[in-house]
Amino acid sequence: xxxxxxxxxxGIVGVLIAHELARRGEDVLIVEKRYLGSGSTFRCGTGxxxxxxxxxxxxxxxxAVELRKKYHEAYGFPFKQSGYLFxxxxxxxxxxxxxxxxxxxxxxxxxxxxxxxxAKEIVPLLDVSEVIAATRNPTDAKASPFYALASFAKAxxxxxARIMEYTEVIGIKRKGSSIDKVITTRGEISTGIVVNATxxxxxxINAMAGVPIEIPIEPYKHQSVITQPIKGGTINPMVISxxxxxxxxxxxxxxxxxxxVGVEEGPTYxxxxxxEFLRAVSEAFTKIIPALRNLRxxxxxxxxxxxTPDSNPAIGRIKEIDEFYIAAGFSGHxxxxxxxxxxxxxxxxxxxxxxxxxxxxxxxxxxRGELRSKALQMGRNSFY
Amino acid sequence: xxIGEQNGEExxxxxxxxxxxxxxxxxxxxxxxxxxxxxxxxxxxxxKRGAFYVGPAPVEVNGRKRVDSRKEPISEGxxxxxxxxxxxxxxxxxxxxxxxxxxxxVIIVGGGPAGIGAAQEISGVVPTALIEKExxxxxxKIREDExxxxxxxxxxxxxxxxxxxxxxxxxxxxxxxxAVQGRKLIEFYAxxxxxxxxSVAGTMVFENxxxxxxxxxxxxxxxxxxxxxAPGERIILTGRTPELIDGILRKYGLDYLYVPRVKRVExxxxxxxxxxxxxxxxxxxxxxxxxxxxxxxxxxxQAGASVRYSDGFLYPETDEKCRINEFVYIAGSxxxxxxxxxxxxxxxxxxxxxxxxxxxYEADGRKxxxxxGEYYRYDLGNIPIEKLNHDESFVCGxxxxxxxxxxxxxxxYHELQIIKRLSHVAMGFCQGRYCLMHVVRLLHQxxxxxxxxxxxxSGRPPLWNVKMGILG
Numbered sequence: 001x002x003x004x005x006x007x008x009x010x011g012i013v014g015v016l017i018a019h020e021l022a023r024r025g026e027d028v029l030i031v032e033k034r035y036l037g038s039g040s041t042f043r044c045g046t047g048x049x050x051x052x053x054x055x056x057x058x059x060x061x062x063x064a065v066e067l068r069k070k071y072h073e074a075y076g077f078p079f080k081q082s083g084y085l086f087x088x089x090x091x092x093x094x095x096x097x098x099x100x101x102x103x104x105x106x107x108x109x110x111x112x113x114x115x116x117x118x119a120k121e122i123v124p125l126l127d128v129s130e131v132i133a134a135t136r137n138p139t140d141a142k143a144s145p146f147y148a149l150a151s152f153a154k155a156x157x158x159x160x161a162r163i164m165e166y167t168e169v170i171g172i173k174r175k176g177s178s179i180d181k182v183i184t185t186r187g188e189i190s191t192g193i194v195v196n197a198t199x200x201x202x203x204x205i206n207a208m209a210g211v212p213i214e215i216p217i218e219p220y221k222h223q224s225v226i227t228q229p230i231k232g233g234t235i236n237p238m239v240i241s242x243x244x245x246x247x248x249x250x251x252x253x254x255x256x257x258x259x260x261v262g263v264e265e266g267p268t269y270x271x272x273x274x275x276e277f278l279r280a281v282s283e284a285f286t287k288i289i290p291a292l293r294n295l296r297x298x299x300x301x302x303x304x305x306x307x308t309p310d311s312n313p314a315i316g317r318i319k320e321i322d323e324f325y326i327a328a329g330f331s332g333h334x335x336x337x338x339x340x341x342x343x344x345x346x347x348x349x350x351x352x353x354x355x356x357x358x359x360x361x362x363x364x365x366x367x368r369g370e371l372r373s374k375a376l377q378m379g380r381n382s383f384y
Numbered sequence: 385x386x387i388g389e390q391n392g393e394e395x396x397x398x399x400x401x402x403x404x405x406x407x408x409x410x411x412x413x414x415x416x417x418x419x420x421x422x423x424x425x426x427x428x429x430x431x432k433r434g435a436f437y438v439g440p441a442p443v444e445v446n447g448r449k450r451v452d453s454r455k456e457p458i459s460e461g462x463x464x465x466x467x468x469x470x471x472x473x474x475x476x477x478x479x480x481x482x483x484x485x486x487x488x489x490v491i492i493v494g495g496g497p498a499g500i501g502a503a504q505e506i507s508g509v510v511p512t513a514l515i516e517k518e519x520x521x522x523x524x525k526i527r528e529d530e531x532x533x534x535x536x537x538x539x540x541x542x543x544x545x546x547x548x549x550x551x552x553x554x555x556x557x558x559x560x561x562x563a564v565q566g567r568k569l570i571e572f573y574a575x576x577x578x579x580x581x582x583s584v585a586g587t588m589v590f591e592n593x594x595x596x597x598x599x600x601x602x603x604x605x606x607x608x609x610x611x612x613x614a615p616g617e618r619i620i621l622t623g624r625t626p627e628l629i630d631g632i633l634r635k636y637g638l639d640y641l642y643v644p645r646v647k648r649v650e651x652x653x654x655x656x657x658x659x660x661x662x663x664x665x666x667x668x669x670x671x672x673x674x675x676x677x678x679x680x681x682x683x684x685x686q687a688g689a690s691v692r693y694s695d696g697f698l699y700p701e702t703d704e705k706c707r708i709n710e711f712v713y714i715a716g717s718x719x720x721x722x723x724x725x726x727x728x729x730x731x732x733x734x735x736x737x738x739x740x741x742x743x744x745y746e747a748d749g750r751k752x753x754x755x756x757g758e759y760y761r762y763d764l765g766n767i768p769i770e771k772l773n774h775d776e777s778f779v780c781g782x783x784x785x786x787x788x789x790x791x792x793x794x795x796x797y798h799e800l801q802i803i804k805r806l807s808h809v810a811m812g813f814c815q816g817r818y819c820l821m822h823v824v825r826l827l828h829q830x831x832x833x834x835x836x837x838x839x840x841x842s843g844r845p846p847l848w849n850v851k852m853g854i855l856g
Contacts, residue, residue, distance in 0.1 A: 019457045024434065033838070034801075035799040035801050035839065036799075036802065037802070037805075038801065042429065042801075042805060044444045078594075130664060136520065146805035146806055147806065150792075150797070150802065150806055155849065165799065226811075227472055227852065228440075228813065229428055229469065229812075230470050230471075230472045231470045231471075231472070232470070234472075254428075255428060255470055272688075272844050273551075274553065275550070275551070275560060275562055275845070278550070278562075278845060278846065278855055279855055279856070282853075282856030283855075283856040284856075285856065286476070286850060286852055286856035287856075288855060290476035291472065291475070291476050292472050292476075292852050292853075292856075293476040293477070293478040293852055293853025293856065294450070294472055294473045294477060294478050294852075294853065295472060295477065295481060295851065295852050296813075296849035296850060296851055296852075297846055297849060297850060297851070297852055297855070298811075298812065298813065298815070298849060299815065299844035299845065299846070300844060300845055300846075301844055310403065320820065358642035368565055383648055
């Protein structure tokens with residue numbers, strides 16, 4: 001088998017990269033170990049946020065929202081700009097977040113600091129008795145990972161991309177500095193270009209290709225919960241409360257309440273749901289919205305946060321290999337960021353450069369000891 | 385229609401403004417059925433629903449929304465109204481009273497014949513807990529099984545009825561099985577766990593198969609034997625295993641007509657007419673669906689079992705001692721759908737013996753082998769998709785139509801995991817218990833794919849839906 005470009009990993013990032021490459025007329029093949037979305041995409045919290053605290057992440061997420069909106073109109077998968085609502089409980093937090101709001105506003109993201117009463121108007125079930133302020137960006141969004149991924153995969157196929165599921169990469173053969181073959185459980189693929197979009201398993205693929213630098217991406221188990229469906233529109237935005245276990249929660253198009261808390265385990269490849277999470281998520285959610293006490297939990301499930309030390313991904317070309325690219329280590333932000341990542345990666349493959357601010361995600365920064373400021377991420381132990 | 389002596393006191397209730405008579409203590413859905421009322425709820429998709437097939441059955445009681453009509457006992461003066469699947473109460477009312485921790489050598493989940501057999505084998509030797517989410521006896525009790533009625537229910541160890549296990553969690557040399565009993569959370573720790581969680585009744589896909597008046601075989605059995613209320617006056621029995629209930633129907637003098645396969649039901653408030661595939665039309669007010677029994681694989685797969693397929697059903701893979709690993713054993717119809725309750729009971733005893741042996745006691749489980757009889761073997765079965773209206777036939781009680789499941793398959797998605805997520809089948813209240821087999825059938829029918837090649841979703845905790853307020 002032959003392909004000009006092999007994308008390893010059929011999650012949202014891999015599929016969108018292949019989609020973008022196929023759109024540009026490239027011959028691309030996705031190799032996925034299990035089924036599309038089976039790693040983390042199908043277990044993600046569905047949120048798409050632009051409220052970050054550094055310029056590059058705000059710009060990347062803003063572009064991601066623009067692209068996702070465009071494709072939502074073209075392909076029809078559910079996508080709703082229902083906003084993110086952060087709840088703040090101390091003066092210190094509010095001072096810190098005011099600076100972030102300013103930055104976001106300067107980059108065209110219309111976040112506003114609002115009062116607890118305004119927050120309660122947006123989500124009437126909230127308990128705001130301890131909340132002193134909230135930040136809301138109405139253009140943040142949520143989308144169904146299932147329909148989004150399936151729509152992009154379908155479109156990619158129609159544009160000529162090939163997808164091999166239940167096919168595991170077990171080796172990468174090189175001829176000198178060049179990529180020669182990708183070896184899989186279902187045969188060899190001759191190719192000259194490999195994109196490592198495996199996120200939680202990026203280290204393994206890097207090792208197979210002989211990537212000469214250390215890119216520390218480690219898999220951490222994060223879980224989410226889904227409840228019985230309730231009336232649509234009850235919880236429109238993604239509600240974030242860092243105080244209560246770094247909780248995030250919203251309502252899906254099917255009506256269930258979905259979300260998670262920052263109970264993190266790892267590094268591990270184990271994705272067994274835990275009792276500790278079941279307790280912690282129930283405790284946090286019922287503090288934020290007391291009426292959730294009455295809802296039945298349908299299930300919990302686990303996915304990966306593939307984390308780097310600064311919670312920013314590694315995106316770019318590995319110069320020593322002809323040609324090997326990485327887009328991994330999304331630290332819980334892969335689903336939201338994928339459209340602009342796909343554009344940036346396709347740019348550097350087809351044009352050699354991109355106007356998107358991916359310098360921040362330079363895969364060589366770890367070797368050079370140039371860690372970035374931490375991306376604002378749910379599920380850490382401290383906020384600052 | 386009431387068909388025997390009632391337990392409990394006669395009380396007055398109101399349903400949608402109308403005064404009715406019922407009996408204290410019987411579930412709301414049963415009391416209403418006895419008054420000829422079958423339509424209780426409206427689904428997310430706006431469909432009229434009853435309480436006895438698939439999906440939840442919420443009603444409003446004295447202004448409180450989303451009361452479970454299948455469980456909530458009737459009391460004097462109750463004012464009941466129809467409910468909606470998406471109703472909820474804005475006032476937080478679910479609070480946990482306490483958390484307790486209990487240690488045992490062995491925990492048995494499921495108090496049907498297999499769980500009872502296992503408990504009787506083990507409890508005299510080591511501390512044992514038997515956890516049952518309803519009452520002891522399971523399907524054997526509601527079938528008034530003669531063998532089951534002949535065994536005495538003693539020497540069971542500590543019995544926890546109305547206690548819902550949330551899952552199996554591994555904690556080093558102990559296994560944690562948290563469970564909810566009323567508003568109490570109990571953390572059970574043990575060295576070994578036996579899952580004796582039984583089977584689920586097979587459902588069928590036909591037009592308007594979500595209509596009030598349709599009964600799963602176990603719901604019909606409960607109405608008749610536990611509460612002495614008939615499912616209807618003109619009963620149609622359908623499906624491949626009428627023997628699971630026909631004896632009870634005869635015993636209680638309930639006339640029925642057996643129609644092997646139903647094409648369509650019609651009616652205003654519930655079933656009025658039933659159509660078969662030969663063009664016959666029957667007047668009826670109840671349809672009892674009895675299409676096989678299938679191991680409930682969710683508890684086993686949540687605990688880590690792999691799934692295999694043979695003889696028409698999915699089952700957890702176990703070793704020669706019915707173990708899925710060093711800690712967890714599967715007993716009774718949770719492993720193979722036994723024809724006789726006697727078999728489940730002796731299989732439970734056998735597995736109990738294996739556990740004792742593994743814990744270092746002298747025991748001989750093989751001596752029970754001769755009492756363990758046959759299990760059901762069917763073919764996979766099929767859904768006559770070319771003869772059904774795809775918008776009106778439901779694969780799942782969460783408003784998932786045949787059309788919604790066929791769409792992704794026809795678009796080329798042949799992975800069960802993807803079909804599940806695109807159609808939302810097996811993602812609701814029952815966690816796939818009543819709908820997953822239909823997807824397996826459809827995928828096989830349309831693509832020829834062997835069920836053993838399908839990626840079957842694992843059960844996720846909590847094994848049965850519990851309220852967040854009890855855990856938080």
